[in-house]
Structures are given as structure tokens and as C-alpha cells.
Amino acid sequence: MNDQLLDVVGIGNAIVDVLAQADDAFLEEQGLVKGAMTLIDAERASALYNAMGPGVEASGGSAGNTMAGVAALGGRGGYIGKVRNDQLGGIFQHDIRAVGIEFETPPAVEGPPTARCLIMVTPDAQRTMNTFLGAAVDLGPQDLDLEMIRRAKVTYMEGYLWDMPPAKAAYLEAAAAAHGAGRKVSLTLSDSFCVERHRESFLELISGHVDLLFANDHEICALFQVDSFEEAMTKVRGHCEIAALTRGEQGSVIVSGEETVMVEAESVEQLVDTTGAGDLYAAGFLYGYTQGKSLYDCGRIASIAAAEVISHFGARPATPLAAYVKQRLG
Amino acid sequence: MNDQLLDVVGIGNAIVDVLAQADDAFLEEQGLVKGAMTLIDAERASALYNAMGPGVEASGGSAGNTMAGVAALGGRGGYIGKVRNDQLGGIFQHDIRAVGIEFETPPAVEGPPTARCLIMVTPDAQRTMNTFLGAAVDLGPQDLDLEMIRRAKVTYMEGYLWDMPPAKAAYLEAAAAAHGAGRKVSLTLSDSFCVERHRESFLELISGHVDLLFANDHEICALFQVDSFEEAMTKVRGHCEIAALTRGEQGSVIVSGEETVMVEAESVEQLVDTTGAGDLYAAGFLYGYTQGKSLYDCGRIASIAAAEVISHFGARPATPLAAYVKQRLG
Numbered sequence: 001m002n003d004q005l006l007d008v009v010g011i012g013n014a015i016v017d018v019l020a021q022a023d024d025a026f027l028e029e030q031g032l033v034k035g036a037m038t039l040i041d042a043e044r045a046s047a048l049y050n051a052m053g054p055g056v057e058a059s060g061g062s063a064g065n066t067m068a069g070v071a072a073l074g075g076r077g078g079y080i081g082k083v084r085n086d087q088l089g090g091i092f093q094h095d096i097r098a099v100g101i102e103f104e105t106p107p108a109v110e111g112p113p114t115a116r117c118l119i120m121v122t123p124d125a126q127r128t129m130n131t132f133l134g135a136a137v138d139l140g141p142q143d144l145d146l147e148m149i150r151r152a153k154v155t156y157m158e159g160y161l162w163d164m165p166p167a168k169a170a171y172l173e174a175a176a177a178a179h180g181a182g183r184k185v186s187l188t189l190s191d192s193f194c195v196e197r198h199r200e201s202f203l204e205l206i207s208g209h210v211d212l213l214f215a216n217d218h219e220i221c222a223l224f225q226v227d228s229f230e231e232a233m234t235k236v237r238g239h240c241e242i243a244a245l246t247r248g249e250q251g252s253v254i255v256s257g258e259e260t261v262m263v264e265a266e267s268v269e270q271l272v273d274t275t276g277a278g279d280l281y282a283a284g285f286l287y288g289y290t291q292g293k294s295l296y297d298c299g300r301i302a303s304i305a306a307a308e309v310i311s312h313f314g315a316r317p318a319t320p321l322a323a324y325v326k327q328r329l330g
Numbered sequence: 331m332n333d334q335l336l337d338v339v340g341i342g343n344a345i346v347d348v349l350a351q352a353d354d355a356f357l358e359e360q361g362l363v364k365g366a367m368t369l370i371d372a373e374r375a376s377a378l379y380n381a382m383g384p385g386v387e388a389s390g391g392s393a394g395n396t397m398a399g400v401a402a403l404g405g406r407g408g409y410i411g412k413v414r415n416d417q418l419g420g421i422f423q424h425d426i427r428a429v430g431i432e433f434e435t436p437p438a439v440e441g442p443p444t445a446r447c448l449i450m451v452t453p454d455a456q457r458t459m460n461t462f463l464g465a466a467v468d469l470g471p472q473d474l475d476l477e478m479i480r481r482a483k484v485t486y487m488e489g490y491l492w493d494m495p496p497a498k499a500a501y502l503e504a505a506a507a508a509h510g511a512g513r514k515v516s517l518t519l520s521d522s523f524c525v526e527r528h529r530e531s532f533l534e535l536i537s538g539h540v541d542l543l544f545a546n547d548h549e550i551c552a553l554f555q556v557d558s559f560e561e562a563m564t565k566v567r568g569h570c571e572i573a574a575l576t577r578g579e580q581g582s583v584i585v586s587g588e589e590t591v592m593v594e595a596e597s598v599e600q601l602v603d604t605t606g607a608g609d610l611y612a613a614g615f616l617y618g619y620t621q622g623k624s625l626y627d628c629g630r631i632a633s634i635a636a637a638e639v640i641s642h643f644g645a646r647p648a649t650p651l652a653a654y655v656k657q658r659l660g
Contacts, residue, residue: 021648054398054425054646057387068384087417087443095384113417313648316384 002151006102007075007290009152011144011174012063013136013160013167014081014105015115016088017315018055019275022120026051027128032120037129037191039163040118045132048118057088058314059095060117061136062158062190065276065315069283069305071099072321075290078102078148080174084135088114095316105143108135119275121313127275133164140166141173149174150181153290154212156282159190159219162198162205175209184241186212188282189219196222206239212289213243214282220245233260244285244299246278252303254295263299266307266328276315281306284325297329304328332481336432337405337620339482341474341504342393343466343490343497344411344435345445346418347645348385349605352450356381357458362450367459367521369493370448375462378448387418388644389425390447391466392488392520395606395645399613399635401429402651405620408432408478410504414465418444425646435473438465449605451643457605463494470496471503479504480511483620484542486612489520489549492528492535505539514571516542518612519549526552536569542619543573544612550575563590574615574629576608582633584625593629596637596658606645611636614655627659634658 027034030048040048059068061081070077079096083089085107092114096103115136120128139161149155155178161167175185187210189195195202202223206213213236215223220232220243229247236243237255246252247265254261284305288298304325305317312318357364360378370378389398391411400407409426413419415437422444426433445466450458469491479485485508491497505515517540519525525532532553536543543566545553550562550573559577566573567585576582577595584591614635618628634655635647642648 049424052424052428054389054428055421056644057421059384091385091387094379094382098382098384314386318643 004076004151006078006148006152008067008070008154008156008286009078009080009149010063010067010156011080011161011170012061012158013115013133013139014064014083014092015061015117015131015136016092017058017060017117017119018049019058019119019121019313020053020055022053022122024122027120027122032128032130034122034128035126036193037131037160040130040132042112042132045116045118045130048130052118052120056313057091058316059092060315062160062188062279063156064096065279066156066283066286067101068096068099068316069280069321070287071101072317073283073287073301073305073325074322075287078152080105080143080145082108082136082139082143083114084108084112086113088116089135102148104145108138111135111138121273121275125271125274125310127273137164138166139164139170141170144170144174146177149177150183152178152183154184154186154286156186156286159188159194159202162194162202172209184211185209186214186286188214188278189223192218192222195219199223211241213240214278214285215243216246216278242295244302246281252281252299254299256295259295261295261299263296263303266303268307268311271310273313274310276309277306279315280309280317300329301325334406334481336408336478336482338397338400338484338486338616339408339410339479340393340397340486341410341491341500342391342488343445343463343469344394344413344422345391345447345461345466346422347388347390347447347449347605348379349388349449349451349643350383350385352383352452354452357450357452362458362460364452364458365456366523367461367490370460370462372442372462375446375448375460378460382448382450386643387421388646389422390645392490392518392609393486394426395609396486396613396616397431398426398429398646399610399651400617401431402647403613403617403631403635403655404652405617408482410435410473410475412438412466412469412473413444414438414442416443418446419465432478434475438468441465441468451603451605455601455604455640457603467494468496469494469500471500474500474504476507479507480513482508482513484514484516484616486516486616489518489524489532492532493524502539514541515539516544516616518544518608519553522548522552525549529553541571543570544608544615545573546576546608572625574632576611582611582629584629586625589625591625591629593626593633596633598637598641601640603643604640606639607636609645610639610647630659631655
């Protein structure tokens with residue numbers, strides 16, 4: 001039996017990204033909402049892929065990216081997510097294990113292929129995502145490694161899981177197992193459209209089961225149906241132990257009990273592709289948190305990790321992240 | 331019937347690249363020869379992949395990269411190469427069609443999977459390639475679209491094809507079809523180890539069937555078993571209409587009849603990954619040649635196209651290549 005203590009276990013949709021450059025005219029032609037994550041079916045995925053330019057494939061998935069970030073920073077982690085036993089599933093499995101993350105969720109042996117996310121990156125570095133969930137839709141309670149969850153200081157989950165009932169059930173079971181073992185539970189709201197789809201049950205979830213919440217300004221405003229970030233900050237206080245709220249170039253704000261910690265954004269020489277920015281912010285924060293750092297330091301590590309990932313194409317770190325953070329922290 | 335005139339048809343091993351960063355210690359551990367292309371079997375491919383870091387997948391194959399470059403420059407082209415009807419084969423097919431290249435070679439419906447090339451990029455930007463040929467080994471005369479070859483001003487082939495007897499037979503049949511239609515035939519020597527494996531038959535081939543030859547300094551020296559580039563230059567003259575010989579940072583030399591044209595290398599701000607340098611040099615040269623440019627201009631376009639591809643990770647153009655070349659040509 002493996003009884004090694006882990007820092008973070010991530011649970012999410014196991015996805016291979018297909019990244020391509022596109023212009024605004026292409027988004028318009030295809031009726032795509034810039035910056036959003038849209039769920040698409042197999043037929044639409046095929047039509048959109050046919051219309052897209054040449055792509056680059058890389059393992060993705062929000063929580064998968066976060067776990068790759070935690071590992072790159074030196075943290076120990078595990079991942080739970082569902083691929084199919086096909087070539088893309090093999091790629092996902094290889095890449096997450098190659099960075100040192102435990103990944104033992106058995107792949108599906110029948111049914112739809114491994115999930116893919118068609119990502120258009122426009123010249124303004126924004127990413128627009130279209131996800132065919134494929135095998136990931138079958139993620140359910142039966143896939144949870146509860147022992148792994150109990151070994152982890154934090155269990156981190158994507159809001160995206162809330163789109164599928166079995167994954168939602170898995171979420172609740174995982175949260176109960178983590179709390180039962182005296183561990184923490186963390187959630188990212190993932191996407192403002194995802195929040196719109198599931199607002200009521202997200203609010204219930206956060207109040208009852210979430211210790212650390214991640215959200216960007218759009219998501220937190222959508223959650224509380226308010227127009228201003230300040231209002232959202234007031235509303236979220238007390239709902240969970242810590243809320244880390246990101247605001248792009250304006251940095252982030254960490255709200256915890258009576259405390260409010262402002263963290264500046266990290267400057268980047270060249271903004272290339274925002275894919276993975278939120279995922280790596282969460283990675284940096286969770287790494288800092290599980291190492292016992294102050295909230296400000298957690299936010300700083302988070303911002304630096306996010307800065308690295310937006311300075312190149314793709315959603316996972318491309319440079320040795322621990323050294324990058326160390327150098328910038330000074 | 332499609333009777334559109336094409337600039338170039340490329341014939342080659344249809345391969346998906348798996349690019350990963352690696353250090354010299356990893357190459358040593360794995361017994362890899364830096365800078366070379368080594369053929370590996372399925373078992374070795376699996377073991378090496380398991381040992382590698384996380385990868386990025388992108389369509390590759392030497393002639394495939396060249397054709398993507400020709401298309402990016404504004405040329406019209408076709409490609410002949412064998413994939414399997416699997417996910418990686420779908421990726422290869424999508425990417426080459428997405429840039430506007432005709433690709434109709436039927437995928438294999440049984441047998442080994444689509445070829446992959448495990449590429450380690452070391453901090454010195456050198457690439458070390460390990461190719462599992464998979465379905466590409468079945469490329470043979472039956473896969474040739476002779477009508478497409480007759481429509482193309484130049485039929486361009488990889489020396490790598492010489493490693494497999496059916497591909498070699500296809501090569502000779504394609505060359506005969508091209509010449510029968512009054513077209514030109516072009517070859518790249520591909521790799522000095524490949525030249526060592528097939529020296530005698532390459533020499534016969536070049537004298538009898540090649541009009542435009544591409545080679546780097548190591549390859550041309552290996553072909554003639556000489557130590558100096560100057561000697562190799564003397565030897566190659568007269569063997570074919572044009573020989574374009576590349577020398578990395580020292581630029582290239584084009585030998586044609588009594589003419590010798592020297593072309594400076596194009597400077598790059600940051601050398602990131604040399605994967606595809608030779609392939610894009612050939613793309614630029616063939617594009618210029620089929621547009622009736624002077625040998626010097628062909629060499630210039632070639633050098634600029636190569637400079638673009640070595641300034642980023644991956645073997646195909648990542649920036650709009652026609653505009654990049656136009657700007658640098660001045």
C-alpha cells in the first residue's frame with residue numbers, strides 16, 4: 001500500500017488540447033464565443049477540426065494542467081480523470097506521469113474516445129476553447145481512489161466537473177473522503193458560462209464543501225450575480241476559508257476571514273497565449289499553501305507560475321518552473 | 331479529373347513528431363546519438379517514450395514539413411505518404427490538408443500504427459530523432475498518384491525513403507513518371523547515417539535520376555567519403571543540375587554547372603530548436619525555383635524559411651511564412 005503523503009490530488013476532465021492559431025474572423029465564421037469554454041459533440045468537433053488550421057497537440061485539462069504545475073514546482077501530487085485506451089489517452093497518461101504525478105485511473109476500454117479541446121489562440125493571446133468530452137463524461141464515483149484522496153493535504157477539483165452528473169457525484173464523494181480524513185477541499189469555478197449553468201448548486205457546494213476557492217473576476221461576479229468585483233469580494237467572504245480571486249493584469253485578491261491580501265500581477269515580456277493562466281495560478285497557490293507559506297507568498301508564487309505559462313504557446317509549464325519562480329521571488 | 335498545375339509534390343515518411351526537452355545526460359543514459367535520426371522498433375519506441383519527459387505532438391516527416399513550408403510560402407503542392415487510420419494518422423492528415431496541400435494517399439486499415447518520431451531537444455537547440463516507422467514502412471508503388479506527380483513541376487523525395495525497399499521502388503517509379511512528363515526530380519540526403527547505410531545506391535540514384543539535390547555538409551561528405559566540404563563540392567558538380575549544400579551558421583553553397591553561388595545564413599534572434607531546418611531550407615529553395623527565381627534568390631528564401639523554423643519549438647512554420655520572408659528579403 002502506498003502511504004506517501006501528497007500535497008495535492010487533482011480531479012478533472014482528462015483532455016488533450018489541440019492548439020491552433022486563428023483570427024477573429026474565424027471565430028465569427030464559426031460562431032465561437034471568445035474566451036469561453038463551450039462543450040461540443042462529436043459531430044461538431046469533427047466539423048470544427050476540419051475547418052481549423054494545423055494544430056499542436058498537448059496534454060491539457062484544467063486540473064491536469066494544475067497538477068503538472070504543482071509537480072514542476074516540486075510538489076507531490078496525484079490525478080484522477082478518465083481517458084479512453086486510445087492514442088490520445090496514451091499521450092495524456094504519459095505526460096502527467098512523466099512530470100511525476102500519480103495517475104492510476106483505469107482508462108475506458110469502450111465508448112467515446114479520449115476528450116479533446118480545440119483551442120483557437122487569437123493574435124490578442126486570448127484562447128477560445130471547444131471541448132468534446134468523450135471518455136471524460138464517464139468519470140464517476142467508481143473512478144475515485146479514496147486512499148489517494150485521504151493521503152493528500154488538498155483535493156482540488158474543476159468546476160467543469162459540474163457539467164456531468166456522475167462527475168458531480170464523484171466530486172461530492174471525494175470532498176467527503178477528504179474532509180473525513182481531516183484534509184482540505186478546493187474548487188475552481190473554471191468558467192463564467194459554467195457558473196451560469198450551475199449557479200445554485202455551486203453556491204450550495206461552496207458553502208458546504210469547499211475550503212479554498214479559485215475564481216476570476218467574471219466567474220465570481222457571475223456566481224453572486226453582481227456587477228462589481230468589490231461587491232463579489234464582500235459576498236464571498238465567509239463562504240469558505242480562502243478565496244483567491246484573479247483579475248488578469250490587475251493581479252489577484254485573496255480573501256480569508258477578516259484578511260484581504262492584494263497581490264500584484266507578474267509582468268511578462270511577451271503575452272503569447274493565455275491558455276492555462278488560471279490553472280497555473282491555482283498550481284502556484286496550492287503549492288505555496290501546502291508548504292505552509294503566507295497568503296501573500298502563495299499569491300506571489302501563483303502569479304509567477306501564471307506568468308510563465310502565458311508567455312508561451314500551451315497550457316503547461318515549458319521552462320523549469322521551480323527555478324523560474326525562485327528567481328522571480330528573489 | 332484534377333488537372334491543376336502544382337509546384338511541388340513531396341513523397342516521404344508520414345510521421346507525427348513527439349517533441350520533448352531533454353538534457354545531454356538523458357541522451358547518454360539512453361545511448362542516443364545527438365543530431366542523428368535512428369530507426370527504432372515498437373518495443374524500443376515504447377521504452378524510450380516511457381523514459382521521456384512530457385511531449386508536444388505535431389505533424390512532421392521531412393517531406394511533410396517541406397510541403398507545409400511550400401504551402402506557407404504560397405506554393406501549390408501535394409503529398410504522398412502512408413499513415414494508419416488511427417488518431418495520429420487523423421492528425422497528420424488534418425494538418426497537411428489544413429495548410430492547403432493535396433493529400434489523398436489512402437491510410438492503412440490494418441498493420442502497425444501511424445509513424446512517430448520521438449525528438450529530444452537539448453539546451454543547445456540540437457534535435458536527436460528516434461523514428462518508429464509504423465505504417466509508413468508500407469509506402470510503396472501502389473500508393474503513388476502518378477497523375478499528381480505529372481502535374482507537379484518538381485517531385486521531391488526524402489533520402490529516408492531509401493531505408494525501405496517498397497519505398498525505394500516507389501521512389502524510382504515516381505522519378506520515372508516525373509521525368510516522363512518533362513518534370514524535375516529532387517532528393518534530400520536527409521541524414522549522414524542514412525547516407526552511410528545506402529551510399530552506393532544513392533550515388534547511382536543521383537547520377538541517373540536527380541535534378542536538384544539537397545544535402546548538408548556532413549551528408550555530402552559522407553556521400554563522397556571525403557573529409558572536406560570543398561572536396562565534396564568538387565565531386566558533386568555535374569552529378570545533377572543543381573546541388574544546394576547547407577552548412578548551418580556558415581550559410582549554403584549552390585553548385586550548378588560551372589556556377590557556384592554562396593548564400594549567407596540568415597541570423598536568428600534566438601536559436602530554440604533546429605528540428606526542420608533542412609526541411610524548410612528545401613521548402614524555400616523549391617518555392618523560389620518553381621517561381622523561376624535566380625539561384626541566389628532561391629538560396630535566400632531557403633535560408634530565411636530555415637531561420638523561422640529554428641527560432642521556435644517544432645518543425646513546421648509557426649508564423650505567416652510568406653510575410654516573414656518578404657520582410658527579410660526587403
